[in-house]
Amino acid sequence: MTHEWLRLDPADNLLVALRDFPAGHNIDVAGKPLCLQNAVRAKHKFTDRSLAVGEQLFMYGVLVGEATEAIPAGGLIHTGNVVHAAQSYGARKQGYTWSPPDVSKWEGREFLGYHRAGGAVGTANYWLVIPLVFCENRNVETIRDAMIDQLGYGRQPDTIVDVHRLVDAYRSGADVEAILQLDPLRKGSEVQPEKVFPNVDGIKFLTHDGGCGGIRQDAEVLCELLAGYISHPNVAGATVLSLGCQNAQIPILQEALKKRGAAGDKTVFYLEQQASNSERSFVAEAVKFTFAGLMEADLCTRAPAPLSALTLGLECGGSDGFSGLSANPVLGHVSDLLVALKAKTVLAEFPELNGVEQEMIDRCASPELADKFSALMRAYSDAAEAVGSGFKNNPSPGNIRDGLITDAMKSAGAAKKGGSGPVADVLDYAEPVTKAGLNLLCTPGNDVESTTGLAGSGCNLIVFTTGLGTPTGNPIVPVVKMASNSILAGRMADIIDFDAGPVITGEESIAERGEALLELLIEVASGKYQTAAQRLGQDDFIPWKRGVSL
Structure with a gap:
């Protein structure tokens, strides 16, 4: 990592800015100078070569878009010059192998x-x-x-607004200006x-x-x-x-x-x-x-229990251009660690697997699972198209503003939450998780509908990655909120539990941050650490009615 820009895969023709660049700035790419044609903000992407109209754009080694106008080398990509495009998918290809990470330091570990x-x-x-x-x-x-x-x-007490203070001031004759100067928050010292x-x-x-x-x-x-x-x-x-x-x-x-x-x-x-x-x-x-x-x-x-008794939900929301570089890969490493420890992990949000379907199909443990996943994805996509929408409309204004221009680009980063392990099972909405390993669960990308579904299928912990910040929680499952960048972790410290930002700055590797996150999860599972969402009473619960929800 250069700590200024990043190429995620050798096949990519898009580079990611890790800091703000002015127009005309020169960077060195494989020993050759590249002049940036536009100002490029951190998290956004620019081309490493000239692209013609209709030419495909690649990131994470997968197709993420198509140029709608000629883009010069060093040109910024945006919704005006790029549209969504995703790789097609078909039958399961045999030969997928997985090398699990070393988990010897966690073997025999327990939670309460x-x-x-x-x-x-x-x-x-x-x-x-x-x-x-x-x-x-x-x-x-x-x-x-x-x-x-x-x-x-x-x-x-420190999360509750005390309206009585405002009432008492009003009855004492305070005007609007005086009311606005008051601090109605209860203090933590109150019993x-x-x-x-x-x-x-x-x-x-x-x-x-x-x-x-x-x-x-x-x-x-x-x-x-x-x-x-x-x-x-x-x-x-x-x-x-x-x-x-x-x-x-x-x-x-x-x-x-x-x-x-x-x-x-x-x-x-x-x-x-x-x-x-x-x-x-x-x-x-x-x-x-x-x-x-x-x-x-x-x-x-x-009472003590082995780590294999954990079922971890893998969720993202309010994503930014760094989510797929730091927080999601960190969570993916934790997923791989838990899978190696014979625990269960669950990757949901099917609209955010658009463009990486073939990878998931190839990772399925059997042709039957691959067929079930394909059928669920096609049915979901067809339902969205039938009402005049589609997965291409998935990125929110916040996603786009922070560098996630197309759904395929967003999906390629979102899929990193699932690590690299084989898919042990494919579940439709509300089906219970029963098999150790990585499970795919059909839910919307909608944050609360998805976390509601993850809990309903049996996840006893959820990690929720975010680059923009969101307070989402769940009534019965601790939701650990992980920031993709340290600026967010500091600015919204009241809702963030863990910072993946050191991966962006190069201070720590994805594996190092992942191991630190797993240690935090053991504390949460044991009731020794209360998540921000728990402290705030963030009990979000929205059942999916199986209509079209992206």
Whole structure:
């Protein structure tokens, strides 16, 4: 790495700027001078040779775009002179081999987790309150208001705004200017109520807008997802609220839990409002049953577990031009380490595998898995095209602004989260992870829909890489936020847990940062480090309705 610019693969005709360059700046490329025709900001790409109209652009060794106008050597690429283009894909090619990394230093290492029936191990211990239909959301919120603070599960004091300070100032005669000068944040020294159940990390309330209306398949998939959350190793049990007449019926959820074997055989209280005497009594019963469930959940304590009991979700969002150079490859190295340790890792976000499908197909452990992956990708792409969109429309304005010009370019970097290990299984949305190794899970690229799906399939940890910054978290799974660059890690320190920036500056290698990240994950899994998303109470939960979502 030159620490000024980078060529990611010998076949690439695009170079990445690692710092800002003025127009006219000369750099040395393989012993030859290259004059930059435009000002190039860090994270953006420029050509190392002249390109004609229609000529293909390569980065990471794969096709990422096509020139729509002539681009001179040293020319900046942007949405005005480049369009999305991606490599086609076909049958699985045999001969893929993998050399796993050395994991001798982690062999025999353990984390402290919650052991569940069926052998799964949780990294946390939660009780769930779940509505089967959106009609019950208000009742869920009423239960939350009644229980959360009194049981000591409110947000930490230093994350809460104290509106009473503003009210007191207003009643004392303060005008608008005086109000705007006040600091309403609670101070960390204020006392947090003691938890009534010290071994229970919290009660989580999963409100959503599904369960009725739409198509019946959406209600069935919702029940599969909710079954994934109830059977999750981070969950002790659940209180389920049903209106009674909705599409997502209690027996559908029960059948989905039954399919999950011992993992689905947990304490679950089912309450139906249309069979109750009144809303007040319905809510009171739900509170009572939830309290009883918490008493049971509090009996479970942490105990040593092997690292093979980890299931790590691999997620990215708010990506920038450095994400595919630092944070994603660092996470990919951790994935390879865990796969070598017989753990499970899960790569999702299928729209962000556009252009690297053939690589994933070739890495599949069997032709049947390769065929399943191809079928899921084609069905997803066809559904997007049918509504006048497509994977080419995936990059967000923030992605483009920070150097991710095409979806294939974004995907080539996003796929680095999956490391280089073989694909052990391919899963459709809400299918549970069962096989050790790297798994591919069909989810949207939408951050919250994807993390919701990763948790529903059984991930007990998630690492979320970001270059622009995002607060995304999950109700039941610790989400470790990794910055692609040190500027972001410093500027948004309240939401970032780990900095991959030293890879960009050349201070550390991808392997060195990956090993440091794995050590942090062991701390998180043991409950010794609380992630920023956990501290902020960032409990994002959006089920995918299987419509087109990029």
